[in-house]
Amino acid sequence: MSEVTLVVNGRKVKRNVEDRTLLVHFLRDELDLTGTHVGCDTTQCGACVVHMDGKAVKSCTVLAAQADGSEVVTIEAANAGYDELHPMQKAFKEYHGLQCGFCTPGMIMAGIDMVRRYGPGNLDEATVRQNLEGNICRCTGYHNIVKAILAASDEMAKSDTRLNEAAE
Amino acid sequence: MSEGHGIGARVARKEDKRFITGLGRYTDDMKVPGMMHAAFVRSPHAHAKINGVDKSAALEMEGVIDVLTGPELKADGIGDLICGWAVSSKDGSPMNMGAWSPLATDTVRHVGNPVAIVVAETRDIALDAAEMVAVDYEPLPAVVDAVDALGEGAPQLHPEAANNLIFDWEIGEEQATDDAISGAAHVVEVEIRNNRLSPNPMEPRAALGHYNKAEDHYTVWTTSQNPHVARLVMSAFYNVAPENKLRVIAPDVGGGFGAKIYIYPEEVVCLWASKRTGVPVKWVATRTEAFLTDAHGRDHSSTAKIGFDADHKIVGLKVETVANLGAYMSLFSSATPTYLYATLLSGQYNIPNIHANVKAVYTNTAPVDAYRGAGRPEATYLVERTMTQAARQLGVDAAELRRKNFIREFPHQTPVIMNYDAGDFEASLNAAMEEIDYKNFESRRQESRNRGKLRGIGMSCYIEACGIAPSAAVGSLGAGVGLWESAEVRVNAAGTIEVLTGSHSHGQGHETTFAQLVHERLGLPLDQVTIVHGDTDVVQMGMGTYGSRSGAVGMSAIVKALDKVEAKAKKIAAHLLEADEGDIEIENGELKVAGTDKTLPWFQMALGAYTAHNLPEGLEPGLKETAFYDPSNFTFPAGCYICEVEIDPETGKTEILRFVAADDFGNIINPMIVEGQVHGGLTQGIGQALLEGVHYDADSGQLITASYMDYCMPRADNVPMFEVSHQTTPCPGNPLGIKGCGEAGAIGSPPAVINAITDAIGTEAVTMPATPMKVWQAIRGAAMAQAAE
Numbered sequence: 035m036s037e038v039t040l041v042v043n044g045r046k047v048k049r050n051v052e053d054r055t056l057l058v059h060f061l062r063d064e065l066d067l068t069g070t071h072v073g074c075d076t077t078q079c080g081a082c083v084v085h086m087d088g089k090a091v092k093s094c095t096v097l098a099a100q101a102d103g104s105e106v107v108t109i110e111a112a113n114a115g116y117d118e119l120h121p122m123q124k125a126f127k128e129y130h131g132l133q134c135g136f137c138t139p140g141m142i143m144a145g146i147d148m149v150r151r152y153g154p155g156n157l158d159e160a161t162v163r164q165n166l167e168g169n170i171c172r173c174t175g176y177h178n179i180v181k182a183i184l185a186a187s188d189e190m191a192k193s194d195t196r197l198n199e200a201a202e
Numbered sequence: 203m204s205e206g207h208g209i210g211a212r213v214a215r216k217e218d219k220r221f222i223t224g225l226g227r228y229t230d231d232m233k234v235p236g237m238m239h240a241a242f243v244r245s246p247h248a249h250a251k252i253n254g255v256d257k258s259a260a261l262e263m264e265g266v267i268d269v270l271t272g273p274e275l276k277a278d279g280i281g282d283l284i285c286g287w288a289v290s291s292k293d294g295s296p297m298n299m300g301a302w303s304p305l306a307t308d309t310v311r312h313v314g315n316p317v318a319i320v321v322a323e324t325r326d327i328a329l330d331a332a333e334m335v336a337v338d339y340e341p342l343p344a345v346v347d348a349v350d351a352l353g354e355g356a357p358q359l360h361p362e363a364a365n366n367l368i369f370d371w372e373i374g375e376e377q378a379t380d381d382a383i384s385g386a387a388h389v390v391e392v393e394i395r396n397n398r399l400s401p402n403p404m405e406p407r408a409a410l411g412h413y414n415k416a417e418d419h420y421t422v423w424t425t426s427q428n429p430h431v432a433r434l435v436m437s438a439f440y441n442v443a444p445e446n447k448l449r450v451i452a453p454d455v456g457g458g459f460g461a462k463i464y465i466y467p468e469e470v471v472c473l474w475a476s477k478r479t480g481v482p483v484k485w486v487a488t489r490t491e492a493f494l495t496d497a498h499g500r501d502h503s504s505t506a507k508i509g510f511d512a513d514h515k516i517v518g519l520k521v522e523t524v525a526n527l528g529a530y531m532s533l534f535s536s537a538t539p540t541y542l543y544a545t546l547l548s549g550q551y552n553i554p555n556i557h558a559n560v561k562a563v564y565t566n567t568a569p570v571d572a573y574r575g576a577g578r579p580e581a582t583y584l585v586e587r588t589m590t591q592a593a594r595q596l597g598v599d600a601a602e603l604r605r606k607n608f609i610r611e612f613p614h615q616t617p618v619i620m621n622y623d624a625g626d627f628e629a630s631l632n633a634a635m636e637e638i639d640y641k642n643f644e645s646r647r648q649e650s651r652n653r654g655k656l657r658g659i660g661m662s663c664y665i666e667a668c669g670i671a672p673s674a675a676v677g678s679l680g681a682g683v684g685l686w687e688s689a690e691v692r693v694n695a696a697g698t699i700e701v702l703t704g705s706h707s708h709g710q711g712h713e714t715t716f717a718q719l720v721h722e723r724l725g726l727p728l729d730q731v732t733i734v735h736g737d738t739d740v741v742q743m744g745m746g747t748y749g750s751r752s753g754a755v756g757m758s759a760i761v762k763a764l765d766k767v768e769a770k771a772k773k774i775a776a777h778l779l780e781a782d783e784g785d786i787e788i789e790n791g792e793l794k795v796a797g798t799d800k801t802l803p804w805f806q807m808a809l810g811a812y813t814a815h816n817l818p819e820g821l822e823p824g825l826k827e828t829a830f831y832d833p834s835n836f837t838f839p840a841g842c843y844i845c846e847v848e849i850d851p852e853t854g855k856t857e858i859l860r861f862v863a864a865d866d867f868g869n870i871i872n873p874m875i876v877e878g879q880v881h882g883g884l885t886q887g888i889g890q891a892l893l894e895g896v897h898y899d900a901d902s903g904q905l906i907t908a909s910y911m912d913y914c915m916p917r918a919d920n921v922p923m924f925e926v927s928h929q930t931t932p933c934p935g936n937p938l939g940i941k942g943c944g945e946a947g948a949i950g951s952p953p954a955v956i957n958a959i960t961d962a963i964g965t966e967a968v969t970m971p972a973t974p975m976k977v978w979q980a981i982r983g984a985a986m987a988q989a990a991e
Contacts, residue, residue, distance in 0.1 A: 054326065068231035069224015071456075073404045074489040078910040081404060109224035119222070127218040130874050133882065134709030135221030136404040136456030142222060159923070166918035170910070172404050172457050173709045174878060175885030175947075176918040 038102040042067070043111035051098045057091075058082045060098035061108060069109040069139045073170070080169030083140035083147075084108045090147035092168070109139035112146065121193070122146050122186040131182035133173035144169050145183040155191025157184055208722035209938075212874040216728060217713040226454045229408040229423045230486045237410070238267055240472060240485040241328035243318040243335045244494065245310035248344035248566040248903020249357060252308055252337060255318060260334040265323040268479045269335055270471075272305035272317065280304060280474055281440045283467065285531035286682035289540050292372040292559075299368070300360025300564065302530035304440075304467035304474075310339070311359055311529035312566050313905050314494025319471050321479050325486075344566035344903035348526035349503055351565045359529060359564040368527055368562040369536070373544045374617050379557035382518030386509025390592040396580045397970045398501035398526070398896040399889075400913060401573045403708075405456020406487035407496060411472035415480065419447050424469045426452040427462045427706050428746020431683065433738045435465050435533070442473050445738075452736040455708035459886070460572040461496045462708065463748050464533040468495075493908045498896055499573020501526040502539065502580050506588045514596060516607050518555035521547055521584065525562045525570075532571035536562065541619075541679050542577030542667070542749075548616035549585035550627045550663045550840060551607040556617045566903045568896075572748065574886055574948040578666040586662040586953035591966055600957070601635060604663050620667055622838050625866060629929040630842040631663060634864040637925055638844045646846070656849040656981075657859075658962025664843070664950035667836040668750035668942035669935075674832075686832035687751070688744050689759035691720075691767045693825040695812035697791075697805030698730045701763075704744010705756030706736050710944065711875040712752060718871055719757055719938075723764050725790035726804060742828070750942030753871065754837045758936045762829030770825060774810050775802045777818040837933045837941040841865035843884075845954040849962050854978025856892060856959055862925045863950070868933040868941035876943045877926050883947020884924055889916040890948070891955035895971045914971070 039048045042065060049064050061067045061084070070093055073081035082093045085107040093106075113120045122145045125131065132138040148157065148165050162180050171179060207213055220226050243255075257269035283302040290296055306317050318335055322328035343357040350356060351366040359366055383389055403425075410423040420443045426432050429450040436442040436450075455462060468485055476483045487495070504523040511517050525539035544558040575582075593600040605628065614622040635641075643659050650657035670676060673684035690702040701716055717731040734740055747756070768788055775793035776783040785796045793802045810816065814823035846860045863880055870876050893914040897906040907913035932939030952970060959977060960966050965984035968976055 052326065059325075062231075066233075067224070068228075069226070071228075071405070072230070072486075073406065074910050076489070076909045076911050079404060079489075109222075113223070123222040126222050127214055130215070130878050132218060132221055133711070133878060134404065134457040135217075135226045135454065136228065138221050139224050160919075163917075163919040170404065170915050170917065172402055172459070172886070172915070173882045175881030175883075175916075175921060175924065177881040177921075177924055178878060180918060180923070 036099045038098055040101050040103065041105040043107060044114065053099060055098040056094055057096040057098050057101050058093035061093060067108050067110055071136055071139060073136065078168065078170065079137065080140040080144060081137050083143040083169070085143060085147065090144055109143060112142060120146065121189045125182040125186035125189065129178045129182040129185055131174065131179040137169065137171045141169050141171065141179055145186060148183060149187045149190055155188055157187040159184065207728055208718055209871050211718065211872065213714055213718055213728065213872055215711050215714045216717060217711065228405055228454045228456055229410060229425050232410050232423045234410065234412050234482040237482040237484055238321050238323060238479070239325040239328045240475065240483050241320045241325070241332040242316045242468065242485070243320065243332045243337065245306070245313060245315040245317060247310060247339050247341050248313050249342040250310050250339040251342060252306060252310065252317065253340055254338040256336040257318065259336065260320060260331040263327065263331050263334060265327040266331045267321040267481060269318055269320050269331070270475055270478055272303050272307035275305050275471065275474060276303065276307060278474060279441050280470065283465065283530065284439050285536050286435065286533050287537040288680040289369050289371055289536040291369045297369040297536055298363035299531050300362045304470045312568055313903060314491065314568065315529065316467050316471070319475050321475055321481070321483050346565050346567050346898040346900055346903050348501065348524045348563040348565055351563045352524065352561065359566065363564055366564040368531065368564060370561050371540050372557065372559045374557035375555060376557040379518045379520050379555040382555040383507055383509035383520060386517050387512040388510040388596060389507060390588065390595050391505065391507045392588050392591050394504040394506060394584045394587060395969045396500045396502040396583055397890060399499045399573055399894050400493055400896050401459040401461035401496060401499060402492070402915060403457030403459055403461055406489060406492045407462065407466065407468065408486040409469035409472040410482060410484040411469070411476040412482040413473065413476040420473050421449045421451065422469055422473050423451045423453060425455050425462050426450065427455065427458040427708060427748055429706065429736055429738055430704060430744045431746055432465050436470060440470050442470060450738045452706055458708045459574040460499065460576060460748060464497055464571055466495065489910065490908045493913065494905060495568060497532045497569045497571035498528065499570065500580060501570050504584055506584055508588050508592055510592065510596065514598060514603060514606055516551055516553045519547060519553050521558040523558065523560045525560055526565050526567065527562050528565060528567045528569040530569050532569035535569060535571045537681070538572045538577045542572070543581050545619045546578050546581035546665065546667060547585060547618055548620065549582070550609060550665050552609050554617065567898055574883065575945045576749065578945065579949045579952060582662065582664040582949050583953045586664065587956060590660065590957040600661055601631060601640065605631065621835065623835055623934050624931045625838060625840050626929060626931050627663060627840060630840065630864040630866055633927055633929055634842040634844045634862045637864065637927065638846060638860060638862045640844065650848050656851055656962040657846065658958040659844065659846050660954045660957025660961055661842060661844045662950050662954035662957065664946065665838055665840040666945060666949050668839055669754040669833055669837045670749040670751055671755055671833040671836065683745065685745055686830050687755040687759040688742065688828065688830045689763040690742065690826065690828045691760065691763040693767060693808050695809055697808040699726065700732050700734050701760055702734045702741045703756055703760065704741055704746065705752035706747045708747070710747065710752060711872065715871045715875060716757060716760060719760055720764065724788055724804060750839070750944035753940040754933065754936050754942050755831060755833055757938055757940065758833065759829050759831035761937045762831050763827045766827035766829065767825060770827070771807050773818055773821060775807050778802055778810055778816065833936055835935040837868065837935060839865065839867050839941040839943065839946050841946060841950060843950045843954040845958045847955070847958040847962055849959065849977060851981050854974035854981065856972060856977060858888065858922050860925065861922055863947065864927050864929060865943070865946055866929045866931055867943040868930060869939035870928065879943045880926050880947045881924050883945060884951045885916050885921050886948040887951030888921055888955055891952040891970050891972060893920065893971050
């Protein structure tokens with residue numbers, strides 16, 4: 035067992051965890067943050083993507099013990115600093131970028147990270163498709179997910195000065 | 203369209219908020235006090251006798267509650283799993299169904315076959331303990347290919363099914379078809395292999411069984427497309443509990459595609475284990491368990507022979523199919539390769555004579571059942587590959603050969619049961635050809651050739667049968683259930699509305715589209731309408747969602763219930779407004795007396811119904827109506843898909859440059875949602891054509907494709923932006939004129955892709971999935987054959 039202390043969605047949490055406990059199970063089982071999903075056993079589906087210290091990680095491939103001392107943001111707090119919804123969340127709804135909703139939290143967290151890495155407004159279709167390699171959706175055929183991420187990226191370029199500064 | 207929220211409006215989905223904020227509630231998100239976790243001990247062998255199970259080491263582990271096996275399950279009277287659709291052989295004998303115990307007792311028949319359940323304090327302990335259960339297996343020879351399984355000396359799976367043959371079924375007139383083909387001016391013969399697929403909804407299957415000792419009552423939360431059918435089957439056939447003692451809840455469900463229609467061993471065992479152990483028991487599949495045990499789809503090996511007269515009109519089609527049903531007969535497995543397959547072999551064409559023979563076969567593989575399209579993709583692939591190959595052999599354009607043979611008059615009775623009620627096949631063909639600029643394709647081919655690439659174009663004109671109804675018709679064909687749908691419309695005292703539906707949404711957006719229907723009828727805002735589904739304690743009965751039936755059948759039931767609600771509302775309003783009942787109109791949330799300015803707000807009418815202070819003489823208080831709707835026919839969505847590909851001859855890699863879909867789904871409630879269904883279906887069909895294939899090792903029966911490392915799911919960069927349009931002929935068989943849109947994409951797209959690839963490379967020698975290696979080999983093979991000539 036290891037004691038881990040981390041900040042999850044802005045709240046400091048301290049728990050004793052088994053060494054083998056994965057971050058995703060820590061979030062889901064210990065903290066009841068069930069928005070982060072498990073869709074595979076091999077780090078490929080991306081349903082479990084969260085942000086750790088500002089970067090997207092697959093939480094099924096990070097031990098809870100590895101996350102000790104880090105800051106984790108899950109889908110439940112994806113809108114932190116925004117109004118009710120992050121522009122990425124809004125775009126997924128507006129462009130029908132989800133159907134069953136199971137891959138959606140990972141897609142949104144991956145989409146936000148994509149905009150962070152490339153800078154708002156700097157994405158094109160090919161880049162988005164390539165960067166979604168690690169996120170599998172079985173419902174949408176990706177068509178509307180790609181549209182949603184592009185639209186959110188453009189929207190953030192217009193309205194989100196904080197990210198523009200971060201990209202510079 | 204009324205005020206942008208009614209029928210035909212692109213309304214953003216009501217259900218999205220919880221999914222985009224992480225507040226969806228799936229089965230694995232459920233927690234019950236005292237809940238323990240389960241892991242299954244599964245067979246590592248494709249075929250073996252069980253000589254004994256030693257659970258002592260597992261039971262000694264700290265945190266293990268119990269380990270339970272097949273003999274204990276049988277001793278408690280839990281029944282065998284069954285196939286609910288009786289299909290007879292052509293000699294009249296009933297199908298040969300082998301026994302399927304939820305936990306194996308003496309024999310395991312596929313890798314992953316459950317043998318025991320371990321219940322422990324945590325999932326990790328349960329998984330560790332499952333490793334410690336020692337099963338004494340005596341391996342037996344295995345067979346995974348259906349044609350091999352019919353061969354002499356093949357390993358035998360079930361004593362009930364000699365030669366592994368489940369049934370040898372036929373449809374149509376054999377002699378007349380043989381005569382027509384033997385007298386034909388041209389005969390084209392093709393071999394068709396339809397690859398085996400794993401449906402792969404992103405949410406793995408899960409079950410949480412909770413037995414309440416005080417009430418002698420069971421609850422199960424489970425990943426089901428049809429919770430009421432699950433309750434019925436678990437009560438009536440598996441002896442879990444009587445229906446009034448069993449509540450089945452299918453909360454948010456993360457995709458289904460057919461795989462979550464069936465009742466699997468795991469949910470039955472979790473319920474039983476909860477009673478045995480006295481604690482709630484939750485099991486969640488790993489992805490590998492999903493690959494091993496979720497019902498697979500397709501897996502047909504067929505030959506087709508088609509005859510044309512001198513004018514290229516089809517005179518007859520003869521089909522022989524061997525269908526692999528896996529190790530056990532899943533719930534609807536018998537219907538998928540028969541009544542959902544061979545009844546669509548007429549395609550969009552006037553074919554006077556059709557005969558099909560289907561042999562269904564046991565093999566040492568996971569059960570095979572309906573997967574998105576269910577039989578209709580297999581039929582469409584066969585018909586549309588055959589039509590394109592025939593056009594090539596006859597030296598005519600693929601579109602013109604199809605056009606010449608289109609059915610143009612409706613209703614049209616095919617020789618294989620189906621009576622097509624409406625359609626305009628040429629409209630979709632023309633729209634698709636126009637959109638993709640078919641006539642200038644050769645210049646694009648040349649442009650690719652100049653860059654050293656091979657460009658091809660392929661089309662597919664599909665028709666399918668949706669709704670899966672009416673009940674009397676499916677009953678006469680062997681279905682064990684009626685296939686109607688129910689709806690209950692509850693008007694609350696202040697006028698808001700709950701619609702209880704027997705349909706189940708697992709991505710289809712019912713909470714939005716069904717509310718749009720209510721808005722269209724009553725003019726109430728969407729947020730005053732709530733759609734309730736997925737809980738057998740709340741919704742009385744229903745048949746669930748599959749076969750693209752929730753619009754055509756589920757919404758029609760809501761229409762019928764709304765008719766009754768409106769009739770009573772008008773009686774109440776007429777009384778309060780002192781008007782004639784026949785003069786009351788409902789519009790924009792008000793009841794109006796036609797031709798006057800007298801109105802009554804909807805909520806006041808509702809309040810009047812519940813206060814009951816001033817109701818018409820003899821009228822019951824309250825306002826709640828139920829309807830059970832049984833359609834008059836299947837519905838027949840149809841369309842034309844055209845795909846353009848470019849292949850690198852050096853690598854064999856196929857890129858889909860454009861994909862045009864022109865569909866006739868009848869009337870559409872929400873085009874945004876319909877387009878989304880098409881995009882998803884197309885991608886699954888493209889997955890089948892290019893990427894996906896379940897592969898078992900022929901000798902060991904081991905599943906080679908048991909994770910996303912080895913089973914290639916379509917990713918975002920495997921597909922283009924889709925170009926989707928609709929041509930509409932309303933369905934005459936239901937009040938909304940809806941045909942259904944859920945499966946079309948997966949049904950129509952595989953032949954379009956393969957027809958395009960074979961056009962590009964100039965040889966038919968490619969099977970699905972057309973991986974770069976296969977395409978490269980086909981190109982080289984054709985080049986070598988040419989060189990040898």
